[in-house]
Amino acid sequence: MKKRLMFAYLCILFPLANYLIFQSYPVLFTFAISFYDYNLFSQDRPFIGLKNFESMFNDWLFWHSLKNSLVLAFGLVIISTAVSFFISIFINSLPKLLKKIIRIVIFIPPITPQVGWSIIWDSLLDPVWGYTNQIVGWFGLGPYQYLLDPRTAIYWYVLLAIWSSTGYQAVVLLASMDAIPQSYYEAAKIDGASSWRRFWRITVPLLKPTIIFLLVIRSIYAFRFFTPIYVMTGGGPGYSSYVLPLLSYSVAFKYWRFGAASAINVFLFIIIFSLAILQIRYVTRMYESK
């Protein structure tokens, strides 16, 4: 018996240690140093209380980044979920072979490295050399500046985020649709319900937990959206496409002001962690409905 117990504890020892060192300690430490003027290259690291948060909330770049992150979040969540919903319905109605193919195809953008497609789109959206202006030209639409226009840059990032994440959502929705027992539909058919009615009364309500789950993970994704912006415009032109994770990175690893950056990270952490709690709630609901 004793040997068994020891073995069981030994098994979880390493993951637990890893968790404590690389997860819980860093989170606590981030909260802690947000109260200090912690600069990596200076010996003087005084405790300054809420000063970091004060200057953060007084910084126009913080609010600008927050606005951009929110634009990403709302744009992505609303449009991407709607689009993936319609796509999944469409795919569900396809004949088997087409269904198989398209399921794989739409899942390719989500699994390819973000740096990969960032480079591709960077080239495609170039106002002069990029092919996109050629294509829109066919429809008689003028050449656009895309990411080089400070007013529209962030909206093109929303489009890119949609492009790269819709596939995943559609596949999850399809899986949830597949999980609905055929017997429900058959019973409704016998009762004389039209396919429209069957859709609205059976499919949609049962998909609700999945949809909400997808809404939540999309919003988390939006607040963590960093790599494409860093790779393509670096937050520019100027600061027009700055988002919160990028701001945190710049402050921390360009200016080495860990205290100030940690304040931003605390802010981000609270938002994302709250969303993640929601996510867990809806994941469990999602599986209960299966």
Add this chain to the structure above:
Amino acid sequence: MEGKITNKGINRLKTIKLSKIGILTFQLVIFVVLLIFFLFPYAYMFLGSLKREWDVMSLPPKLLPREWYFGNYAALFNEAHFDIYTRNSLIVSITVTLSSLFFVSLAGYSFAKFKYRGRETIFTLLMTSLMIPPESTMIPMYLIMHTFGLVDSLLALILPSLVSIYNIFLIRQYALNLPDSLFESARVDGCSEFKIYYKIFLPLCAPVLAVAATYTFLGTWNSFLWPLIVLTTWEKYTLPLGMVFTSSFGGTPAMAMRLAGATYATIPVVAVWLLAQKYFQKGIHLTGLKG
């Protein structure tokens, strides 16, 4: 009226047939639109990688190369150090995946098949890490690496990722469905605990281990932010970093070469994932989870 073939009846048949063809055409059109929308950038990437630099910068922009050129790929290795980046990425990804599989399967086994005090508490505690955004932990992690002199080392990339909590969850789910009798009878036969794990549990977990391995490998291979923070010299760069910082030999960004780099990094990922699809169907089905 029944059984009589009327003009009205024939017309109705024609309308039904036409609308069926209409629907099919509509489906095909949307199908093709979706195909193009999601795959066009990759086609552009591949074709662009086969262009010369002046070709990418010529007006009007054309999709197909004006002159087919395979030299970009050679340049990736000869000039842009992609051999080193690939090596680094492989070292990190493979080490992380193998070690992760080992620790994760042990932990999943322990959580699913053993009873002990604090089991549920510890498991829930570990699960909370799934809600922690990695960005929030980067600064202290950097400081840890700084303290131990591990900044700008591959070890700094490997150590934090040795355990994947999500995979522990997957394995535990899967293991809960395995019959206890298998393990009990082995114990009665006098097998040591580790042997039971090694000879019975692991083989049984093959499908879910394949899923976990694929997730871990791809996640590590594609990871960008942490390597960006912790690596400072190009000799240590992993592939994603190398791709981004492959710029210019003379000031202007080498776009065709960058596209070649993107192709080089993207194709293996897609290939691995397509191959893993076989196991995904099996493994996911058995855990009752998806995605």
